[in-house]
Amino acid sequence: MTSFLRSDRSRPVAIWLFAVAALVLAMVVVGGATRLTDSGLSITEWKPVAGALPPMSAEDWAQEFARYKEIPQYQQVNKGMTLEAFKAIYWWEWSHRLLGRLVGAAFAIPFVYFLVRRELPRRLIVRCAGLFLLGGLQGAIGWWMVASGLSDRVTVAPERLAVHLGLAFALLGALVWTALDAWAGAPRQTVPNPWNRGAWALIGLIFFQILLGALVAGNDAGFVYNDWPLMNGAVFPKDYAGQGLWGTLAHSQAAVQFNHRIVAYLLTAVGVVMSWVAWRSPLPDGAKALALATGLAIVLQALLGVLTLVFAVPIGLGMAHQIMAAIVLSLAVAFAWRVRRP
Structure with a gap:
């Protein structure tokens, strides 16, 4: 049977x-x-x-x-x-x-x-x-x-x-x-594809940004420095340094928010460039569509992050920001999965 x-x-x-x-x-x-x-x-x-x-x-x-x-x-x-x-x-x-x-x-x-x-x-x-x-x-x-x-x-x-x-x-x-x-x-066959490493690198960068966002949440760092693109009128926050290296990277409100911002800029740039290059490449249409969707989702997430910060993290925007992070990661995973298939 x-x-x-x-x-x-x-x-x-x-x-x-x-x-x-x-x-x-x-x-x-x-x-x-x-x-x-x-x-x-x-x-x-x-x-x-x-x-x-x-x-x-x-x-x-x-x-x-x-x-x-x-x-x-x-x-x-x-x-x-x-x-x-x-x-x-x-x-x-x-x-x-x-x-x-x-x-x-x-x-x-x-x-x-x-x-x-x-x-x-x-x-x-x-x-x-x-x-x-x-x-x-x-x-x-x-x-x-x-x-x-x-x-x-x-x-x-x-x-x-x-x-x-x-x-x-x-x-x-x-x-x-x-x-x-x-x-x-x-997959019926596995073919060498230069996009494999790039897709996994994008997933790694997205995951790293999610961890930085968790540190922002854990330190209530979204409730301070609520101006953008500056931080209290400065490019670099004066109280970035905490007590030691770990105290700075994991527990300084200024540091965790600054790091989250910088990686957001990097991730947005990488997402947009990868989407554009993928769209112009000989990838299958399904992979191209996933690359474009991932890039657009990253841009939307960045804009949502700015709004969440400027409005001092209201519950609705905070939850939307987290949902969008899950969507971004899921799309990037789907893109990485798709480029492995001929």
């Missing part, structure tokens, strides 16, 4: 992986809103199973609120917060964690189903198992990030936020690539 034969490709598997990628994107967006509303420390315990249920009674809410009152964020920032105000931030963090659980279930259950029915292409089995483990690691890193803000800080450590966000985007890119492989099957 055909159900017991593993073909080289599977459209249902591809649709499943694209759907999981969409859920990862939703989780990134909700995570961004959680960060912008300072909600990430509202749940002070990690209960992967029992934590799926929110507080169900007044007593439960009182206990959750009491635990929150013990951490520095409440004592130094939110002293006197009402229970209703606490519930508002609690629901953001709970929703973020719930989405994480949904992503895990949405991956694991169909994975087992396709595996049992032998409908998962053999060459993708190990890769999909790796994606599942990567998703589990993301949950552990999420708690590692939250834990950094429960004792000596009023927010999570910016570098841990960068690891958490970076892994989410890496998972998103890997899901998109694997979904495309499942949809189209293995």
